[in-house]
Amino acid sequence: MKFTLPELEKGRYKKIIANIWKFTGLAGVAFIIYLIAVSFNLFWLFGKMPSLEEIDNPKSEVASEIISSDGKVIGKFFHENRSPIEFSELSPNIINALVATEDARFTVHSGIDARSTLRVVTGLFTGQQKGGGSTISQQLAKNLFKLREIDYYKGPLYSIPGFKQLIIKTKEWITAIKLERRYTKQEIMEKYLNTIEFSSGAFGIKSASKTYFKKEPSELNLEEAAVLVGMIQNPSRFNPKFHPLASKNRRNIVFDQMVKYDKLSPATAETLKQTPITLNYQPESHNTGPAPYFRKFLKDWLKVELGNEGYDMEDIETKGFKIYTTIDSRMQFYAEEALKENMKEQQKKFYEHWKGRNPWVMGPEGNYKEIPNFVQNVAKTTPRFRELKEQYSDDMDKVWKEMNRPTKMRVFSWSGERDTVMSSMDSIRYYKFLLHSSFLAMDPRNGHIKAWVGGINYKYFKYDHVFQGKRQPGSTFKPFVYVTAIDNGFSTCERVIDQPVTIPVPGGSWTPKNSDGKYSYQSLTLREALGQSVNSVSAYLINQFKPANVIKYAHKLGIKSKLDEVPALCLGISNVSLYEMMAGYSVFANGGKYTEPIFVTRIEDKNGEVIKEYYSDSKEVISQETAYKMIHLMRGATQPGGTAYGGLSRYGLLDGNEVAAKTGTTSNYSDGWFMGITPTLVAGGWTGGDEPSIHFRSIALGQGSRVSLPTWGMFFQKVYADKSLEYKRGSFVKPSTVSVSGDCVYTAGEGYHIDSTQKYTPPTAKPADDDQL
Known part of the structure; x- marks a missing residue:
């Protein structure tokens, strides 16, 4: 039987089509098997799939x-x-x-x-x-x-x-x-x-x-x-x-x-x-954005807090926690802006003051002579110096040659970062010429920290002068001396003569001078004495009530640092942090209750589940009467003649507003402090050189009311101008158990007496009427 050509071709096409279908089917089956093999990692050849x-x-x-x-x-x-x-x-x-x-x-x-x-x-x-x-x-x-x-x-x-x-x-x-x-x-x-x-x-x-x-x-x-x-x-x-x-x-x-x-x-x-x-x-x-110093402090704190919950540092950076803080972003911005504005001006004054000279000096006793080899000694503490010593096997000629070799670098300036060429030694000189500062604000009613500025620029200066830094507080420590006296029966109605006070100390005696080196020999109320920061009165009080008692009260009010049990403690010679000072001053504003500063209210995981919550922990450490008496005394600094009156008046902060305050200036003007209390907000700041030997040479420039008060003033100006904030001008609440007459605050049954030798004896009788106060 013969087949025609069309029939042969037709059969061939059918065979091709059949083969195509067969190939497609086999390919499909193979592809499905391949997908299954990949999906289930057949024979462990393909690697695992996401589960x-x-x-x-x-x-x-x-x-x-x-x-x-x-x-x-x-x-x-x-x-x-x-x-x-x-x-x-x-x-x-x-x-x-x-x-x-x-x-x-x-x-x-x-x-x-x-x-x-x-x-x-x-x-x-x-x-x-x-x-x-x-x-x-x-x-x-x-x-x-x-x-x-x-x-x-x-x-x-x-x-x-x-x-x-x-x-x-x-x-x-x-x-x-x-x-x-x-x-x-x-x-x-x-x-x-x-x-x-x-x-x-x-x-x-x-x-x-x-x-x-x-x-x-x-x-x-x-x-x-x-x-x-x-x-x-x-x-x-x-x-x-x-x-x-x-x-x-x-x-x-x-x-x-x-x-x-x-x-x-x-x-x-x-x-x-x-x-x-x-x-x-x-x-x-981590170097930019608001509150960088606080964020670094918070990170270290979280290592412990979340570590106790079973988390590690990597978890803090990868698990999406939400940390709800007490910091107010608006107030933080105002604090940073105020400090920046003030410090730009202070640095300008400092450059002019030390023009042509270096500011690391021995102080007035050394006639402000430059400290020999200061920069070289600082250089020896730097990582760069240690690296070079190792690199050159302690060949000091080569080390110092490298330390003095100019190189390109970017440096901080108040006009913004700038690129320059200088050696490592030059950079030490440059940076040691800069003043530093810190600022902290807290709501005394609940202990909530509202603003935290630890320094002038976190990118270049990592050291936190709020919590890490401890410096002599100077006269800002005096309220702890006064509260010791007041809480132990000394009346605010007393008067003390501004005259030399000599106190025996091991190896001799100690007679403090006032800041101007003079004594007025006037009889001063405690409000006048504290407001004018008279050293002789503070010395008189610590001599009567003893350094050990002052230390006890300071620690009770929130100072945690070790304090020297010596009479000079009344002038603030023991180093403390701004954070501690803030806690202590807040007791006065909070009716005698110490509230541990709080900066986090809760921590949540990324799904919104609460891990930990935090609440203010408060306890009464002095009576509300004593606390109000201290507020009244510290308001003396904001009255005419007080150390803070002129500065706060310039910022218009005493109009329709009660402020209790204390300025502080240490020996050689190395540290300038200002602590200010309002009815709902306490804030304070410190300003000084990187080391105590770096400072102004005159009290006119270096005192706390000149170097730190302006930050406080500008901050409160901005806070009061922001109507969205709850912090307004106002008056302190006076307990119903106290009466006020002029500079005197007294409670029922309180009396006082000072004999001609100025030796204090406990009160025995109430004054007949207010005219005798």
Whole structure:
């Protein structure tokens, strides 16, 4: 039987078609087996896949946020600066730009876009690559689980050239499909935008918005959103800060994509393309932002607090804790601005005062002569010096030669950072010429710290003069002497003569002088004596009530440092911190109750579960009558003739406002303090050189009312001007159990007596009437 040619060809075609179907079926089966093999890591050849538990609870590093009492994020602890947001917090501009640029069919595919994938495969054969094939879901899978990087997901077949990429893509496809099944489209987009790296240390859309535009993601306009979406393809290459032209061109491509997919009109796109990129660039770091000294203190504190809960330092930087603090972001800003404004002026005066000379001197007893070899001795304590000694095997000629070799460096200045050329020795001279300062504000009613400024610039000077730094408090310590006397029966109605007081001490005697070296021989009320900071009266009181008792009261009121049990303690010779002084002064404002300073109210995990809460711990350490008497006495400094009157008057802070205060200046004017109390807010500050030998040479320039009071004054001006804050001008509440007459405050049954030798005897009778007070 013969077959015609058409019949033979027909049979051949059927056979070919059958073979194609057979091949397709076998390929399909092989592909399914391959997918199963990859999914289940068959024979441990392909490496592991993300488990369902990992997909349901994907791990990513999340920065812990420090939140102010008014709800602002004032800082973060992080390895990766990532703060997650919810879909509802995204601007529509971000969503539209992202979908149009990265995944136009995002809302219709199930994790894999077949059309885009086919385009990629076709491009591989034709050599004409037309865009990527990865969907947002696939990119999320890659970002979340780092299938290309982590050894946990790698298998033996990864070593076969070309096969590794296929396995990785397959894993991303499978993971993307699983993500689509477990999450909504909104959740996938939310998670994706939280995982993207945006260069400049920003991870996630929230950090990127803050870094480049100082905005929340919900506030981004279309141009800003397009810049950030454009960065996704290559964050470093399209960084608008460092590659503005490339970033602008990429942004304009995003506009074109939005036009292509009807998210933007052509006319609007053309207009937007002409607009320049306007940045508000402020990368977040541990050196910048509000309250950096407080944040460092807080981090050290958290190591202990969260360590007790089973967490370590890495957890603090990766688990997304929310630390709710008592710091008020507005008041913190005012404090930093006030200190900066004051210290710029103080430094200018200091340069003029020491023009042509070095300020590290021996003091008046040494005729203010420069300390020999001061810079060299400081240099020997530096890490640079130690490194050079090791490098040159203690060959000191080579070491000093290197220490004096000029090199390029960037230094701090009050005009901003500046690049210069100087040697290591020059930099020591430069930095030792700078004055330093600190400031702290606290609500005495609950112990809440509201503002914390530990120094003039955290990037260059890490030492915290609020908590770490301890210096002589000078006359700001005198209230602890006076409260010892008052709480042990000494009446505020007493008068003490300003005259020499000689107290026996081991090896001789001690007779303190007043700040001007003179005695007025006038009979002074305690209010006048404290207000004018008369040293002889403080010496008289400590001689009557003994240093041991003063130390007991100081410790009871909040001073934790060791205090020297000597008469000179009354002039503030023992080093204390500003933090301790703040706690002590707050007792007077809080009706005699000591409240441990508090700076955190609660700590939550990233899911909002409370880990720990903190409350004010208060206890009465002196009576409210004694506390009010001290307030009345310290108001003497703010009355005419008082050491703080002129300064506070210049800032208008005594109008309609009661302020109790104390200035403090130490020997040689090395330390200038000011502590001020209002009915609802206590604040104080210190100013001085990096070392006590660095200071002004006159009390006119170096006293506390000149160097530290201005920060206090400007801070309160700003606080009172801000009507959104609760802290207003006002008067202290007088207990009903006390009466006031002039400089005198007394309680029922209180009397007083001082004989001609000025030896104090306990009160025995109440005055007949107020006229005798």
